[in-house]
Amino acid sequence: MRIFKTKGFQRWADKEGLSDTGLTTAIEEIQNDLVDADLGGHVVKKRIALPGRGKRGSVRTLLAFKQAHHVFFVYGFAKNARANISDAELKALRHLANELLSYGDAQLHKAIKAKALIEVEIDDE
Numbered sequence: 001m002r003i004f005k006t007k008g009f010q011r012w013a014d015k016e017g018l019s020d021t022g023l024t025t026a027i028e029e030i031q032n033d034l035v036d037a038d039l040g041g042h043v044v045k046k047r048i049a050l051p052g053r054g055k056r057g058s059v060r061t062l063l064a065f066k067q068a069h070h071v072f073f074v075y076g077f078a079k080n081a082r083a084n085i086s087d088a089e090l091k092a093l094r095h096l097a098n099e100l101l102s103y104g105d106a107q108l109h110k111a112i113k114a115k116a117l118i119e120v121e122i123d124d125e
Contacts, residue, residue: 003027003120004100004108005073009061010118012076016059020120022048026061027071041094042066042101064097070108072100072117 003023005013013023026046029035037045044065050058060079064072074096075085085093103111111117 001027001068002070002108003073003122004070004117005120007116007118009073009076013073016076016078017050018048018059018076019051022050023061023073023120024122030065030071031067036060039090039093042097043090043093062093064093064100066101069101070103072097073120074100 005023013019026048030044030046035044036047039045039062042064044063046061046063048059048061058079060077061073062075062085064074074093075089077085108117112119
């Protein structure tokens, strides 16, 4: 499974101090059915702990996820910044999830080359 993040998500993650290691750990948890919320339309909400803080005081991420497929981190927010997303935002995220999850290798390569998507490097230790 390949893990990607959008350019906007990357900027937000950098500001929050969220590392790729945190993202890969979150995906491992999701694969073990530890999901905070399935929002439908292949959009999943997952809490991720930041270094030195527990999950309750850290960040929420929204990702396009389909079992045995690629995964895309598309949006994130701090719990103290907002409680949740609006219905209109969720509708847009579901549309984005369907689009991203339909990408083939050529489209992924093109999006990476254009720097619209960044692939998360996975440590295979």
